Amino acid sequence: MQHWDSLGLEGFLSVHPGIRIAELNDDSIALSGRYHLRAQLAGSQLVDKMYQLRVIIPRAYPEKLPQVIDEGRYIPRSQEYHTYTDGSFCLGSEFRIKFILQNNHSLTAFFENIVDRFLYAVTHRIEFGIFPYGELAHGEQGLADDYGEMFGISGKLAVLRALRALGRRKRESNKLTCPCGCGLRLGLCDYRFTLADFRKTARRRWFRQHLKESFKPLEKPKKKSRSTGSTGKKTDSLQLLITPSLSCHPAYHLIGSDHRYSIFLLYSK
Ligand SMILES: [Zn+2]
Known part of the structure; x- marks a missing residue:
């Protein structure tokens, strides 16, 4: 007990x-x-x-x-x-x-x-x-939106970069492209301080595994331009296969950024 x-x-x-x-x-x-x-x-x-x-x-x-x-x-x-x-x-x-x-x-x-x-x-x-408060999409898109909001960045590419950086030691991650979109290496951008806060939330291995299990790698631009029509369809059906378990919550969508949130709770018992 x-x-x-x-x-x-x-x-x-x-x-x-x-x-x-x-x-x-x-x-x-x-x-x-x-x-x-x-x-x-x-x-x-x-x-x-x-x-x-x-x-x-x-x-x-x-x-x-x-x-x-x-x-x-x-x-x-x-x-x-x-x-x-x-x-x-x-x-x-x-x-x-x-x-x-x-x-x-x-x-x-x-x-x-x-x-x-x-x-x-x-x-x-x-x-x-x-x-x-609206709701997140299911599957990968929901995760990308959710994390983008937490990390203060937007787009799947940025989120994947952030997760990749969090999966490595700080010194190694500093050599990677910064997720914020500045075009610099992470080590040269102040965004590294923002990102470092999330190292407390989970271990490096968790980030590496999560990235592998829950996200499809981004398609290379070459492939995309070759067969735009069919690629779109493929993505849709693939997304349906991803379990919704990780991301679909309707209540967290605005938790981090919504100021109204602070007056949310009157009473619970
Ligand atoms: Zn940056």
Whole structure:
């Protein structure tokens, strides 16, 4: 229990009396019960709703992220609502979530910063027809947009360059082309300081693996010009094959840059 208490479990349970420990294993804990959210984003509707949730938190958290499941079956289990067929939520890209939690990963922080925002966005979509903050595309495009916003750059090429740089030691990455578009080597541009902040979020190996697993390398311009029509089609069908699991979250889209965000939460219990 000591381990879980270090994540603020006791405090979390006392603030959410409808939630109980459902299972306690060596490698995880499962919480289950009624979860109340009352929240409003400026310019959007009030959400006041009770959910029936199950949350499985791995012992390796925050390295491994929790799974949150809508046991009450309020949220349609479809991609459109960022919910898998087993009722678990697509809470956003692993990298975005780790970045949000890197200074505080208590259970309360996880709920306030990740789960509440998800529930608010999806409930708003169900009750009022729209996602209050827009949503990211699924798959690779969503990741590129998400990371571009975090890194302060835009376009897939820039994002790939940033991930590549983060996968190498600083000294080596300084020799690479800067992702910011300045045309210099990273080591000669102040953007290297911006990028260096993200080294705290994940290890170099994680960035290397992620780049390999989640992104197709950019096509060389030669190939593109040779068969524009068919290449476009090919890309579409390939993108459908990529699982949406990494990027489709509707709530994080504007988390980093939206000032309204600070007055998001009224109350949650
Ligand atoms: Zn630069």
